[in-house]
Amino acid sequence: MSGCPSLRKAPPGSFGPIEPLSFERMFDALPVGAMTCSLDTFVIDYANPCSIELLQSIRQTLGFDPNEIVGTSIDVFHKDPLHQRTLLSDRARLPHKARICFGKEWLDLHIHPLPDSTGRISRALLVWAIATAEVAKEQEEYRLLRMIDDMPVAVMTVDPVTFNITYLNETSKQTLGEIKDLLPIKPSELLGASIDVFHRHPEHQRRLLSDPANLPHHARIKLGAEVLDLQVSAVTGTDGTYLGPMLTWSVITKQVAAEARIQQLAHYDTLTTLANRNTFREHLKASLSRPDPRLGLLFIDLDGFKFINDSNGHLVGDLLLTRVADRLRTRCAHPDIMVARLGGDEFAILITNAGITEATELAEALVLEIVAPYQIEAERRLEIGASIGVVAAPEHGSDSELLLSRADMALYAAKAAGKKTFRVFTPELETRLHERVRLELKLRQALGNKDSLFLFYQPIIDLATGRVTAREGLIRWHHHIRGWIPPGEFIGVAEDSGLIDELGIWVLNRACQDAASWDDDARVAVNVSAKQLGKGTLATNVLHALVSAGLEPSRLEIEITESALLADELDCLADLRRVRDLGVRVALDDFGTGFSSLAHVRSFPFDKIKIDGSFVQDAVRRADCAAIVGVVADLGRRLGVTTVAEGVETQAHLDLVKAEGCTEVQGYLLGRPVPSARDVPIIDELNRAAASRRVMAA
Template sequence: MVYSAAYSLACEQILVLLAGAVCLFGSWVGMRHFARARATKGTTRHGWLLMASIVTGAALWASTFVSILALDPLMASGFEPLAAGTVLVTAIIFCLLGFEIGSRHFTLAPETGGLVMGIGILAMHIIALQAWHIQGSLEWLPYGIALTAVPALGFSILAVNRANRPVTRWCRHGAAVSFACMICAVHYTLAATTSAVPDASVALPPNLLSANLLAVAVIGTVLLVIGNGFSTYVIDLRARTESADRIHQLSFSDAMTGLPNRIAFNERLAFDAAEAHENAHKLAAFSIDIDGFKDINDLYGHGAGDLLLIEAADRMRKQLRGREFLARQSGDEFLALTASGNHPHDAQAFAERIARAFAAPFIVQGHAFDLTVSIGFSVFPTDTPERDQLLSNAKLAMQRGKSTQHGSICAYSREMDDSARKRRALARDLDYATGRDELLLYYQLQTSLSDGRICGAEALMRWKHGKLGMISPGEFIPLAEETRAIMEMGEWALRAACRDAALGNIPGTVAVNLSPVQFGREDLAEMIQGILEETGLSPSRLEVEVTESTIMSDQSRGLHILRQLKAMGVTVAMDDFGTGYSSLATLHAFPFDKIKLDQTFVKRLPHDAAAAAIVRTVLALGESLNMPVLAEGIETEAQWDFLARAGCAKGQGYLFAKPVAVAQLPSVIEAAARFARDPAPASAIAPETVAA
């Protein structure tokens, strides 16, 4: 009897462990599926929820029957087949409901879903116990169901809570452990509140599933379901891993050239910089830019440009040795790293190898291209101890070298950084110059050379920096064009000049320069029209000055804008004639009203025969095209006399007046009145003297 009781207890423990193991593994697989469901949407989410419910429900169904058999493993017993199937359906339905509710986003969604699953598990045990027939009688204690409900509901709530509110990556494993603990706890609660009394006189109903047969069938079915679910999870995990590897590869490499990309470069830079610091070695970073690549894209299309980039990357890749690293940043920009203890000599040698890779012409789509690369480099920690600054230094060196000569190799120096830092600070302050009222307009008077009378003034922009004082226009105008701050500044200057002229401060016409950047505005003519209407200035008193290079980038559009301005009554002058293109075709094609002769030639008058010949040619050209000429930079009466004698209509320069603020114009106009004289200059230079 003692042997039989010990054997029964051992069988019970084995069956309980088996039930817990089945539940643990099955619910673990189910939790994996549930996690995938929570990470997806739509039909895919419903599919993963169904798989999670089937696997978890089957595991709970099997462990329920095994744990019931463990109540008295040696007693003859059996289960009603229909009830066994009902228990499985109940398990799956309640798991599906619990997972669906638990995956929602209201406050107690996980706990509510766990409660629903706990109710289902409790219902499963009740149905299974009702369907369990033994050769004897089963006695229940009155409070048995209530006690059984505590672990069933509590552990279910905890399981879904852990699956939905993970604090660490192990929390979802805790959900599976909770279900396994729940099965064991329910079993021992039932064992404590029920007792099976053997009675040989009780006959088992026919058509029952024997305990042994059911146990084998249940375990086999569950292992099949769980195995299928586990295989699905593994296949999905493998697919996601391969996808993640592919995404990682795409994230760290350039799809076109196959080189590492900027992200990979940053990681390599961090690693190499740390190693260089630890081993007291040096590290050089390179910025490599292909000269003239944009022109190839514009002329031959992006397809040709892509093929060229692929070949260029392949040529540079073949130059790599040892611990050298090459990456593509974007467009025609590449980055590189070299690590050694002999910089900058090794850095210079590497740059020269890269440059030699471009020595042979590139043959793309039947066209031959001779290309060069501009390379800048900086050495860590010699140039900077900051790894993030290293690449910025290299780019600065590349830009400095490229601005001087294409195909150059330029090493970083601290003077570059000081200059760039000052330039960046000026660019930042320039953005706020208009709002801070730091911009000023100076006016330089324009004079009729035949009689010395004032006929207008040119508006010249000045910048009085709050801390640095007056900044040279040669310094801030190119910077404003580069940063496009000139758009706002130019509109301010045009409005201020028109307002000053309309108020009577400026006699005659007021001339305002238009930057090439301003000329790119789609609404330029409309903007000028609006300013004229706002200030009340007559269009005939406004003269806009443009250089030939301003309109050459898009000639048809430039012609359209000039015609719009002419139609408004605004005068258009070609500025800086004699420099840049200065083509006769431009004068013929565009409706200019005036030519402004550049001061480069005026300053050499009257004694430079070549300059005198050029000036006469320009004046004759203007006369033949019916375009009056205004000469800039007149500083002496000899220059004035020569120009007046040669037929130049107007002039401006320090001889007549220096540029001044509008408040000083009255006194400057009064002082300039002394130049008024008869139309025939008394001091005209004889033609033979001029020609000498």
């Protein structure tokens, strides 16, 4: 090979002229592979030591000894020698760059024209290096990019200096296409554009993205009607250098709406959109946790809602609840007042920064507000009442559970007072509640022992014959300390505690047993509580009592009040029909005191109607009450139903009900309630013992 021309002389002050440097010596020292070949014969005529060394790494693929490369045709480096020779023959196509695969190894090849001293290009310089590691890295980067492209989450990268978008994956492009109308530029133009287009305050965003100390970062961005969820992480090099932020994002408008819906369901009532029980309790606790809290709390229960709901259907019932909620919301439209629906027909109101006076005034106003008629449909006008219990903090306590409990006590007192009113908590209510709890425990013990419960019987007389046609069984309870406890005191406790079923079964069994021993074959009448109806168990209990006592079904009468039919009317009537199918008579007690009395007479074939004693006693001095007695008696004659006048206590009462046409009578004038013959000795002994204790106590 010809050498290179000599270099210039050394500058003054140097150590003498530089020795001429030949082509071979210069390329032998290069750390990259270098070869030359003739463009006429395509034979390699020079290879530097680095070439030989690098070729050793692909020796198996070459098929010859790399030390013998000089004198070998350039064709060994290409699968298509003709293509390579054509390329090298065309001087205009040089220089040329290629990447060639040899088995598992890759070569990066650079071909440059090598002119001679006359300028003629007769030879080529081939510079090459093993590129396997670089190829592997590129392939890995490619796979990574393909993975990112295929990810269901949009990904972007941003230059941390210019803040231009440097990469968008396919999901980004597709997602941006869905919200293109909200972007200031087309999605196809985003690559290379500034990231500022996504933020109303670019300065803040730039400060965030420029410093990796701010990352990772998570935010939700509102873009028109859409919501974007953005997460930013820092991308760093192998040496820890900050390369820039990577943004992953998605459109989560539907998800946000779903989250809002879940939040709504968790904290608000679905029907009325008022706060629900949990939210109300949390708000109450939070209000009480403040320094020196002052608040008023109202518990509201709708009077008569269950009847309206059952008789008109649940759709009408729901509509009525929303109307009530609207009135409460309108009346309590103040930042310091929260209205909640606790469930069913129960509502609650919390007034912060207020005391007992404000709470009482609001309760009074709401009683009037709620009772006003509701125009539900064009021809449907409904009325409903409300009972309200009122407490205040700190007057009635500063603990949430205590206040809720006392508000419930006050509500119970309002209902006991006749409903459609309100009551403020007093310590006496709590005392009364504790007494009820103690009374329940005593009643439970009495039902277990069954030695202090008795049935007294009051006769029912046929006015035409003077004969006793029936006796009404009236329960009595004697406590060893308190003495005789009035039924009005413990029947309600039995109903509220669930003991009424057990008590009712005991009454049925005892009444049937006593009636079976009577010589006059009179019927026995037994009162059934509203809480015993609608469960599907009454007929079974009645049948068991009749069979156990050996009593004919026709000698048993079941008495129910009109109020009993107001709760689950259809189920109650179904129970009564099953009882009547056994041959047992069914009587409607306290007629005229309930709601829609005539409707109840029409809904069921009662065997007897008992006129409430209040009408009988008032009839002697009030013409309207006398007229009611007469109308009911006439109704009974027309329907073929026995009518019984209750509460006959004077001769005047008796004369009036006879004149009005009643069939039977019942009252103190004709006979007071007395125990059965077998219980007389026991009761006499109990009364003597009680009298003795009173004397000793005096």
